[in-house]
Amino acid sequence: MKRGIVFSIQRFSTEDGPGIRTTVFMKGCPLRCIWCQNPEGLNPRPELVWYDVRCIGVRACIKACKVGALRLDEDGLHIDRSRCTACGACVKACPTGALEIIGTEYDVKSLVDEVLRDMVFYKTSRGGVTFSGGEPMLQSSFLAEVLPVLKDHGVHVALDTSGFAPWREFEKILGWIDLVLYDLKLMDVAKHIEFTGVDPTLIWENAVNLAKRGVRMWIRTPIIPGITDSEENVRAITRFIIDNLPTVERFELLAFNNLCISKYKRLGMKFLLEKARLMKREEMENLVRVAREEGFGNVMWSGMVERDVR
Ligand code: SF4
Ligand code: SF4
Missing domain, CATH: 3.20.20.70 (Aldolase class I)
Incomplete structure (x- = not known):
């Protein structure tokens, strides 16, 4: 189906x-x-978004990402979209809900x-x-x-x-x-x-x-x-x-x-x-x-x- x-x-x-x-x-x-x-x-594919106002900078997302798609500096979180597979591991790791995958399969x-x-x-x-x-x-x-x-x-x-x-x-x-x-x-x-x-x-x-x-x-x-x-x-x-x-x-x-x-x-x-x-x-x-x-x-x-x- x-x-x-x-x-x-x-x-x-x-x-x-x-x-x-x-x-x-x-x-x-x-x-x-x-x-x-x-x-x-x-x-057309699911993708990761970052809410700056919710981020407290604990870097849990960066540790969770196995493909090195995330980098945090004074300008905020940078997502390397050529690497990100939208696996959602960083979303789960973030304690403040600052990351979200947009796009749900039904x-x-x-x-x-x-x-x-x-x-x-x-x-x-x-x-x-x-x-x-x-x-x-x-x-x-x-x-x-x-x-x-x-x-x-x-x-x-x-x-x-x-x-x-x-x-x-x-x-x-x-x-x-x-x-x-x-x-x-x-x-x-x-x-x-x-x-x-x-x-x-x-x-x-x-x-x-x-x-x-x-x-x-x-x-x-x-x-x-x-x-x-x-x-x-x-x-x-x-x-x-x-x-x-x-x-x-x-x-x-x-x-x-x-x-x-x-x-x-x-x-x-x-x-x-x-x-x-x-x-x-x-x-x-x-x-x-x-x-x-x-x-x-x-x-x-x-x-x-x-x-x-x-
Ligand atoms: S979704 Fe956006 S880009 Fe696509 S037709 Fe509508 S306005 Fe245009
Ligand atoms: S969704 Fe997965 S691949 Fe993308 S940045 Fe988060 S942990 Fe890394």
């Missing part, structure tokens, strides 16, 4: 589809969006059991389970075993995807998906490549194929100041929806936030948008107006804006 790698399971989520949901964040993503809020979801039964714990909330709120990431399509073979079991229990299943996967991977799971939350980020090819690392053609083709198959979709666009927030970009995405995606029910504009900075630090990664400003409420409202003016009615925005949290 297949196993999947999950980096977080968020219960009582209300932002990843209808009703109260459990969102399962699958590890691994082929994109490298400069604004990514979940850097712990990029690497078999089908253990993941299904975990998400079915909140079945009563799914039923009363018309919610369900959303598979997100990272990019859940990287683990489509595992999902192809999990989803039929959830459908047998009558669970509403949503897929939150960047759309960047061979169409054959979608074919494996489409029969069990009730709703796809689909990212369209930038309609300018060169900018898409610059800011996400991949050409968007496959993403656009898959979106069209999903619509042709009659799959219900919500389109989501992260609104990043100076990158995706132009009226031109939002107009172009709206036009693409109207011209090609008749099964889209909703268009969501998600305002950028920088709450992920500490996650990048823990992973030893640099967040290039550390100094980026937040969007303003009136800018988000203007982009909603732009999309409606272009001809798509059900548009909304959410997220953090300057001087207020929505």
Whole structure:
């Protein structure tokens, strides 16, 4: 039986589809969006993180590591990720819980059991389970075993995807998906490549194929100041929806936030948008107006804006 790698399971989520949901964040993503809020979801394998505020410097982790992957100096703990096998020995040795392995393996039964714990909330709120990431399509073979079991229990299943996967991977799971939350980020090819690392053609083709198959979709666009927030970009995405995606029910504009900075630090990664400003409420409202003016009615925005949290 297949196993999947999950980096977080968020219960009582209300932002990843209808009703109260459990969102399962699958590890691994082929994109490298400069604004990514979940850097712990990029690497497909489990990885070690260090919480500086919990560390008391007793060096128990360094003694526990058999491959010499750890070094502590005045700048903090350095993890040599080319050596670290994520064995977890240092995590066990640390007396203050300053180390953690991100990424847990689940078999089908253990993941299904975990998400079915909140079945009563799914039923009363018309919610369900959303598979997100990272990019859940990287683990489509595992999902192809999990989803039929959830459908047998009558669970509403949503897929939150960047759309960047061979169409054959979608074919494996489409029969069990009730709703796809689909990212369209930038309609300018060169900018898409610059800011996400991949050409968007496959993403656009898959979106069209999903619509042709009659799959219900919500389109989501992260609104990043100076990158995706132009009226031109939002107009172009709206036009693409109207011209090609008749099964889209909703268009969501998600305002950028920088709450992920500490996650990048823990992973030893640099967040290039550390100094980026937040969007303003009136800018988000203007982009909603732009999309409606272009001809798509059900548009909304959410997220953090300057001087207020929505
Ligand atoms: S997880 Fe294992 S290999 Fe990695 S630093 Fe800790 S003890 Fe060493
Ligand atoms: S597609 Fe999502 S998870 Fe992947 S890099 Fe972009 S924002 Fe991060």
